[in-house]
Amino acid sequence: MKSIKGKTAIITGASSGIGEAVARKLASEGANVVLAARREDKIRELADELKGSYSAEVLAITTDVTSKQDVEDLVKQTKEAFGQVDILINNAGVMLLSFLKNDMVDQWEQMVDVNIKGVLFGVHSVLPGMLEKGTGHIVNISSVAGHEVMPSSAVYSATKYAVRALSMGMEKELADTPVRVTNISPGAVETELPSHITDEEVQDLFKDMLSGVKPLDSVDIAEAIYYALSQPDHVDVNEVIIRPVNQG
Template sequence: MQLKGKTALITGASSGIGEATARHLAKAGAHVVLAARRKERLARLAKRIQDETDVQVLTVATDVTKREQMEALVRQAEEELGSVDILVNNAGVMLLSFLEKDKVDEWEQMVDVNIKGVLFGLHAVLPGMLKRRDGHIINISSVAGHEVFPSSSVYSATKYAVRALSMGMEKELARSGVRVTNISPGAVATELTHHITDTDVTDRFAKQSLTPLESEDIARSIVYAVTQPENVNVNEVIVRPTNRRS
């Protein structure tokens, strides 16, 4: 119960890494605010957390690309739970495609969710954290924010941007009491790949033999970062699969 009395807000909480992170943070004692667009999934997750723990759970249907919705989300969390001590900027989309396919709408969607969504989360929580001189912001980047591969050009650009934001935040907030951690997962078994529309990319994925990580693997790294002593800031964690089959 290392996080007892803390409140964690997780975007993209309806599935994958966000869902697993919410459950792990709740088991560590944190009250959790679940934000995503899919209300039904949030309700199911809230019930599961309430069955497994005694923490408070708040669900708020939220589109992270809408600044006013992120502001309203944080206001509601502060009104009902007192503060937002941990923000997990997890919402993201991975619409891989080859540039020649010219999927401009998908490029724009990735910029809106993966970059602007992170900025709107920062904008909404930072004033309160600075006032309290306490808080922890977790940004979910990707190994694709360290390496670019064919079809990842735009996606990688957005995840490089998340890393750059994290590095800048670390420096600017170093003496403020607000800690920042950038988490870069490798391949994880989530819904992200289900939304890829470029069939050349999906065919390529189908031929790969990589054994991906599970969402819980990333959730544990997040819990590790946010449960360190106050004098410790875990700036970056890269989590990759070993590709070793059991």
């Protein structure tokens, strides 16, 4: 296993859930961690906690990934603090499941902006620098919904299929470079995302679907990401699918 001690990692969506768990894991392994999210109070609190618990350097930078300028500024501030970006975890995402007939167009747009454009803005902001330095690892968080579609997930799945397609294209384009690409597709994870669903029909459906299934913990996803990051330079882990075991 390769050490990531001293490497600099940006984590988007770091204020809770998978992003928070990844931040804890990477900080515990000695990486410099940059927490990016809209909720300034959450990431600053987390940064203080991590700095008090580990020897890693931690920055909290308020960021809206739907803003190209915000993401560019995030990367600029990271480079000013640490010199370069070694790792980007494109984790920020929203899961606003709804039935198409209910016409929640604003939520469709929000998922496209966060789940697709947010990832693209991250890639845009770090890839040239990684290629110039001859090192780097980009981790995109897709979903099992990027492999399968269920009633109410049409738009969400479309965004996560897009993340997978982007990851696959990056893998091919960057295969002859030192920059590695990993696509992570989690199944059901215990996070706050389901609480953001406003379609009441879907809320009931979602509860039924998870009946008998114990969701994964965010730390399970963090461990999978660390596995990919800590492989030797000649190993490129392109795709990881993580599902909970059905307890029914």
